[in-house]
Ligand SMILES: NC(=O)C1=CN([C@@H]2O[C@H](COP(=O)(O)OP(=O)(O)OC[C@H]3O[C@@H](n4cnc5c(N)ncnc54)[C@H](O)[C@@H]3O)[C@@H](O)[C@H]2O)C=CC1
């Protein structure tokens with residue numbers, strides 16, 4: 001019996017599989033994968049000799065933990081199709097946005113253990129920030145094992161389910177927003193004469209260093225605004241840029257992004 005089955009090995013499922021193997025947390029031989037379009041798994045198959053099942057039911061029947069890596073709208077039809085293949089009640093791990101545990105339970109045999117996880121795409125480089133919630137059928141041991149899997153590909157936090165939509169915005173979606181910020185700053189650098197690749201590398205390192213500095217200062221109670229103040233010399237260049245950024249609606253845009261993501265999550269939950 002493989003330890004972890006993955007149905008749907010796309011951007012997120014693939015990032016998790018890649019991260020787990022690369023971190024040494026799970027050897028490829030302990031994973032059994034199935035993706036509807038097999039070509040999408042070729043790089044993982046070639047790189048890690050990832051074991052691949054002929055269909056989703058084979059995965060569901062043969063694993064202790066079953067990770068669903070399909071899009072949210074596919075969760076219910078997939079579980080309904082699996083039917084009896086889920087009779088052994090593997091611990092089901094869902095990473096789907098906007099699909100509460102109760103919705104997933106409704107398509108599973110009664111008392112199936114379900115863990116809801118919201119990772120992010122930086123799992124590819126073992127730098128995910130993953131939120132975790134579980135139903136009452138997940139044993140402490142199983143929860144610890146699932147958490148260890150996601151600890152291996154980044155950091156984890158136990159999150160009450162009613163905070164999941166906001167967590168998903170802050171950690172699941174935000175990488176895309178930060179990538180956009182990096183690209184926008186780099187593009188502005190291009191307008192001032194830098195080559196795009198060089199500008200991107202400069203900005204990405206500045207963002208990585210800034211994030212690391214925030215993380216290292218938080219335990220001392222120094223919040224990001226205190227770091228902002230350290231950079232802004234009186235009548236200097238940074239404060240000029242900061243005020244221009246706020247006049248253009250920067251903080252309001254960040255709040256709007258979080259609010260829109262939470263609203264969309266709630267729409268997905270209701271569908
Ligand atoms: N992309 C991201 O950054 C994040 C995604 N998620 C969640 O991860 C899940 C997957 O999203 P992505 O990886 O972005 O999508 P994706 O489209 O890249 O991957 C989905 C994969 O599932 C496969 N698939 C679809 N139906 C299938 C079926 N019936 N059986 C087997 N394979 C099937 C597709 O061929 C595809 O490779 C979603 O539920 C999403 O909410 C969560 C956090 C972050």
Ligand SMILES: O=C(O)[C@@H]1CCC=N1
Nearest residue numbers: 096097120168172173
């Ligand atoms: O865009 C989405 O719906 C997924 C969930 C979090 C990141 N990507």
